[in-house]
Amino acid sequence: MVSIMDVKARFEEFLKSNYYNDLLQLCKEGKTSLVIDFSLLDRFDPMVADQLLEEPEKTLGEFQDAINNIDLPEYAEITVRVRNLPERRNIRIRNLRAKHLDKFFCIDGIVKSASEVKPQVYLAVYKCPDCGSLIEVEQTGKIMRAPNFCECGRRSGFQLVEKKMVDVRWLRVNEPFEITTGERPGEIAVFLKGDLTTPEIQRKTDPGNRIKIIGIAKELPIRISGRESTKRDIYINTNYVEPSDIEYEELEITEEDEKKIKELAEDPKIFEKLSSSIAPTIYGFEEIKEAIVMQMFGGVPHKMPDGTRVRGNIHILITGDPGTGKSQILKLVSDVIPRGKYVSGKGVTGAGLTASVRKEEELSGGP
Ligand SMILES: [Zn+2]
Structure with missing residues (x-):
């Protein structure tokens, strides 16, 4: 295991050679997180990378010290965040x-x-009424914790004078x-x-x-x-x-894609083309495939004269004998669309569905 000094110095070196420009950019934009790629760190120094996996709290603390050590144009409190673990x-x-x-x-x-x-208090400063000294107490639990004692011997009655909060x-x-x-x-x-x-x-x-x-x-x-x-x-x-x-909004659509989409939209046979491209190896089910295409594109929300809204989402119920390809088609579809999820049988009562139902309830004020 490398020593504490080494980790800090090594990480500082790592930041300077890989993320110095990002750090400058962060300061300029007033951002507070630097996201580093674990695989880069692993290539730079496998020992430091291993220590991060095994003793993350200590190591991230050392990373923090390393950042504070780097001369930046403006003072900024930057947290190191790590992505792409092995x-x-x-x-x-x-x-x-x-x-x-x-x-x-x-x-x-x-x-x-x-x-x-x-907001939650993570650090509280108490004042001793006897000697006036200030005592910092880290708040880790649900209940505010006062100091146990003061150096002067006092054991209770401390006044809360300052608290630091975090969201x-x-x-x-x-x-x-x-x-x-x-x-x-x-x-x-x-x-x-x-x-x-x-x-x-x-x-x-x-x-x-x-x-x-x-x-x-x-x-x-x-x-x-x-x-x-x-x-x-x-x-x-x-x-x-x-x-x-x-x-959806994060899908990248190139100019060429856009051109193709517009071309396709002009095609009078576009609907047939799309529906026949769904699970082409499964024969038949034309109506089902057409319905799925319509669902994927969605409808248009309507606003009624009295102000109520009819949403544009489409729900489909497919019934049929077992083994006729219902699930096959749906599995293929969930792969095609962003945020598509295939949920089946026993899993249906689990998280995803209840989660989305709850969310809907919150938005619309309940069923
Ligand atoms: Zn005291």
Whole structure:
């Protein structure tokens, strides 16, 4: 294992040779996160990269010191975030165990529910009424903690004089369906703070979204009627989060694509062409395929004279004998469209559907 001094110096070197311009850009734009690619770090110094995986809290702290050491045109508090962990660090939620605690992992899941973004005190400063000294207390629990004692001997009655706040948000994340084979999907709590709660990231981590979370597996004390149990839950203290879905607006359409799309739109046979291109190896089902094409493009929302809205989304119910290709067609379709999800049988009562239903309820004020 490399020594503490080495990690800091090595990381500073790494930043200067790979991310110096990004750092300058961040300062200019007033941003607070630097996202680094793990594979670059691994190539630069495998020992430092390994230490990051095994002792992320300590190592990220050293990274922080390294950033603070670099001369930047303006003072900025920048957090180091890491993306692209090696494959072996992708772990299923239901496989997280005690041995994984305090290590760095990547999990993939669907947001089932999310709290509002709320400010939380993470550091409180207390004043001793006897000697006047100031005592900083880190706040890690749900309840504000005052100092246990002062150096002068006083043990209680400290005054809260200052507190530092950070925005936080909790998510509950489920395993995606395609990796669960009928069993109940694993679920885990995920903690986001600071600039991981910006409106943009908030939108991407709202219920129903599929996300990749990189973070540290931490223990969460379980309380039984107000007292701490010996049992522990695991949660992920997030370092970096990114959407696994490609959203419509993020699809890149080149000029050439646009030209082709416009050409196709002029084609009087476009509807037949599209519907016959759905699962061409499955014979028949013309009406079903046509219906699916219409669903993929969606309808137009209507506003009634009295102000009520009829949404443009189309739902389809396909019934038929087993083994006639219904699922086959739908699986193919879910691969074609962004944010398409194929949900089947036992999984249907799981996260994704309830998540999207809840979201709808929130938006429309309930059924
Ligand atoms: Zn005192």
